[in-house]
Amino acid sequence: MSGTPRLHPRRAMRAAVTKARVNRFAAVAGVTGMSLALAVSGCAGFGNLGNKPGVTTITVASVNNPQMQDLAQLLPEFEKEHPDIKVNVIMMEENDLRNATTKDVATRGGQYDVMTVGAYEVPMWAQNGWLSDLTAKAEADPAYDVDDFFVPVRQSVSYDKKMYAAPFYGESSFLMYRKDLFQKAGVTMPEHPTWQQVADMAAKLKDPDNGTAGICLRGKPGWGEMFAPLTTVVNTFGGQWYNMSWDAQVDKPAFSNAVNFYVDTIRDSGERDPASFGFTECLNLFQQGRAAMWYDATSAAGTLESEGSPVAGKVGYVSAPVVKTKESGWLWTWNLAANALSEHQQADWEFIKWATSKQYEELVGKQFGWERVPPGTRQSLYQNPQYQQASSSFADLIASTLNKVDPKKPGIDPQPWTGIQFVGIPEFQDVGNQTSQQIANTFSGGESVATALDRGQRIAQIAGDTQKTEAGK
Amino acid sequence: MSAAITSDVAKTGSPPKISLSRAERGERTFGRRIIMPAFIVAIVVTQIPFLATIYYSFQNWNLARPQARSFAGFHNYVAVVTNGAFLPALLNTVVIVGSSVVVSLILGLFLAVLLDRKFPGRALARTLLITPFLVMPAASALIWKWSLLDANVGMINWAFGLVGIPPVSWNTDFPGMTVVFVLTWQYTPFMMLILLAGLQSQSGEILEAAQVDGAGPMRTFRTMTLPHLRTYAELAILLGTVLMVQVFDPVNIMTGGAGHSKTLSYLLYERAFIGQQVGEAAAYGVVTVIVTIAVATAALRTLFRVFTDEGGAR
Secondary structure, X not given: OOOHHHHOXXXXXXXXXXXXXXXXXXXXXXXXXXXXXXXHHHHHHHHHHOOOXXXXXXXXXXXXXXXXXXXXXXXXXXXXXXXXEEEEEEEEOHHHHHHXXXXXXXXXXXXXXXXXXXXOHHHHHHHOOOEOOOHHHHHHOHHHOHHHEOHHHHHHOEEOOEEOOEEEEEEOEEEEEEHHHHHHHOOOOOOOOEHHHHHHHHHHHOEHHHOEXXXXXXXXXXXXXXXXXXXXXXXXXXXXXXXXXXXXXXXXXXXXXXXXXXXXXXXHHOOOOHHHOOHHHHHHHHHOOOEOEEEEEOOHHHHHOOOOOOOOOOEEEEEOOEOOOOOOOOOEEEEEEEEOOOOOHHHHHHHHHHHOXXXXXXXXXXXXOHHHOOOOOEHHHHHOHHHHHHOOOOHHHHHHHHHHOOOOOOOOOOOOOOOOOOOOOOOHHHHHHHHHHHHHOOOOOXXXXXXXXXXXXXXXXXXXXXXXXXXXX | OHHHHHHHHHHHOOOOOOOOOHHHHHHHHHHHHHHHHHHHHHHHHHHHHHHHHHHHHOEEOEOOOHHHOEEOOOHHHHHHHHOOOHHHHHHHHHHHHHHHHHHHXXXXXXXXXXXXXXXXXXXXXXXXXXXXXXXXXXXXXXXXXXXXXXXOOOHHHHHHHHOOOOOOXXXXXXXXXXXXXXXXXXXXXXXXXXXXXXXXXXXXXXXXXXXXXXXXXXXXXXXXXXXXXXXXXXXXXXXXXXXXXXXXXXXHHHHOOOHHHOOHHHHHHHHHHHOOEHHHHHHHHHHHHHHHHHHHHHHHHHHHHHHHOHHHOO
């Protein structure tokens, strides 16, 4: 718990203000604060003392996605099977989770035993020695069937050919379109559309008078918002963030063509107010029937087809649009990993194994319905007739996309990192975030894409230089 | 204790030689001992975080690169200057806070003058007008983003549509302005309350005398009420500025730092939590503190004048 909290802007300012008045009030407040902290930590201690002998309590930090909430609800089942393990789950928003877990592992706090980590973090954290190597444990149990995971998914949790996390659910990206609107306009969607075709169709299908966009594409600043889809566009245009020697390529023609295309498509036939549209906003727009197409995560399909959705049954799904590459879907996985500092490695593994096993999928299918099974990790799920029935319109496409994507070389040129819609270096959240802010400024036409990418190039090169010095060591 | 000192001074007239009895000395040590823990805690609580921030600002430390942690010298400070993010953020903060303060002060004055009159339902009107100040900043940012400014279903765009103006994409085209909207909405009641207190503290007799002397309402307002309100306005501006400089929620929720909406506090958040650059963020923090202290010193001098000149007598 040390380190970062002190850097919170408000605290830094407050520290400066209170500095000027070291008075009794501050002292009293300080004593109260400290005793409160002691009381809280004391309570935590007593909590552990209160455990029954022989019972191991493990703390799990988790992202609060629907799939994880289902997991939390099914914990009694796990504890029934493992009476000697008690699981304490802490749910957080994605950003809070990332802050909390990064701080915990980076400062060697050891607060969490098991953590949900994204595909972006696993290789970096593994390299830092923050995660336990699960390879031997996973392969020891034939019933767990490691080979059942999609190959790219398994790659996303591996570093140096060892497995550092178990995939809980995974997703790629694809293009969703309204079959009824296309039929009315007399437009047919090809099975493997190119981006140019998509832009043309979007221009035909937009209907600004009725507030319907031709396509919804994320424009909200943020490395995980705008740059998730945009990086896949860059990849298929033949661009990339860095070349093999970590020189930034942001102002190169391929990158710039892709961004110009993206911005122009949004401006011509995209949603209004793109700078406020991320995944959730596009989901709402598309679900309300106010966009003819939407390019985004495959995990959206479950929501679109669920009961009560106004567009259920009206949506068609095709592969991610391409330009120069054959495939352009992204790859994201949420995974369960054991903290290398955890004192309960065996219990951690028991829990991870249970939550990512085939039995767990069956449990969710029986308890909550098959459409709620965490998707996108195990090939066997896509051969399960019950699951196929529940997700007939999109499951096969997701399975084939997840088999085809290549996180080691998603674009035309080779890249020195593993990852499709992100660059696997710690600085990328920063680089992507700042560059996306620059691009958001171009939606209004006030700034040119060239200026934005010039700035992006400078921002990216700073991180690239760090990478070069790291490599030189 | 004090009795012993003063009597000594009185007797000799020379620099005081303090002679304490054994009991007094004991009492004094005891007093010190009692205060000591509180004093230490005070130092720990107030100084250590700041010293730690200064220490971190000289470290080369990215949270996700623990092996690369090292002494950075002034590298982080050089980065603050050369990155080119600090000055624009400072300028954005000045523009956003400055215009929000001015606009909310004018609106607040308008509302305060209206509320100063007696009319049925005044208490209810006052309560309703204060409400925006009581709403949590995050909630008001969401209200503005979705209910008011949204390009598809926002009320402002709906109202525009009634008079034939095409919808405006506020967050994309005018990100800085949307933050000013939220701040103004939120702080107008605050300004209104302070100015209302000023209006109600005016002496009725003097206003009556002005009326008898033949001054019209506008003249009375300009030459009597406005000068009287000056100190209240100064206080409102000072407190409003201090509160608004910390603006974070609307930037984070509505604009994500795009356009000219990246304020200092949001920049700091980005460096620390998105950049994970502990050293650089700390350097930004230190520079911000220095700038804030400089600005606050100037501002506090103004406050001092407010408190010394009583009730607008100048």
